[in-house]
Amino acid sequence: MANGQWITKNLNFFLFLTVLAVLYIANGHMADKTIRNINKTQNDIKELQYEYKTIKSEVMFKSEEVQVLKAAEPLGLKISKDVPTRLNPNL
Template sequence: MSETEKIPQAKNPLKGLFNYQWILKNIPFFLFLSVLAVLYIANGHLADKTVRNINNTTKELKELQYEYKTLKSEVMFKSEEQQVIKATEPLGLKVIKETPVRLKSERVNE
């Protein structure tokens, strides 16, 4: 016998693990893992979309708040007495300096 025949060949431990029968036997598990991976990716995309929608809604809300405050300040300014007087001058309306007179009506008793 030669020396090469005496040395036992080292077996590859992974060779027996990946044979055809083993792969066929574990196909349902591989499909399960594939479905989990797809769901994980879809969940990530859904979360990103939700965050984008929240950010857009927040920006829109801030813009509407700024618009509300601007309009409110304009209304407050235009409702001041001097501004009302200026706005009604072209219509011929003027402020009366006299105090108002109270009218009294007499009821007829029947």
Template sequence: MEKTNNTANKNPFKGLLNYQWITKNIPFFLFLSVLAVAYIANGHLADRTMRKINSTTSELKELQYEYKTIKSEVMYRSEEEQVVKAAEPLGLKVVREMPQRLKAEK
């Protein structure tokens, strides 16, 4: 009776970790390892996507600043006074008299 009592007192998990149990559960362990690799790859992909989003956002801000700068410069150069100053070296002057209408004969 003592022998059966001694086997009952042994570690109950020892029977689970034998060779047959391990070989029977190899497909499950492979499935878990594939899931772990997929989880890690998904994390790396998410990090790479976030870096791309951040770099695109900063590039967009730079382009917006450049657009605003160029727009203000064009607005300044298209003022009448600036156009007159730019046209003087070409020999163009502002005409102060009213334009004449031409009438076609019928």
């Protein structure tokens, strides 16, 4: 059998192998892209966790009684020295 006949006889098989190779390469690129996206998302999550913890600690600090008093003082608000009165819900 001549070389030319062997190539033409197996042309469909070579095309099939070429398509498989292209799909294999494309799959590798998609997997790399997915891994990069996962790593980026994990980094974003870590950054948001740090931001959450920072904001939470700021809120905890600003909600302390001393800090609330400092913030309310310029508004003219002070702690009441009177005993609170209880409303009767039956009326």
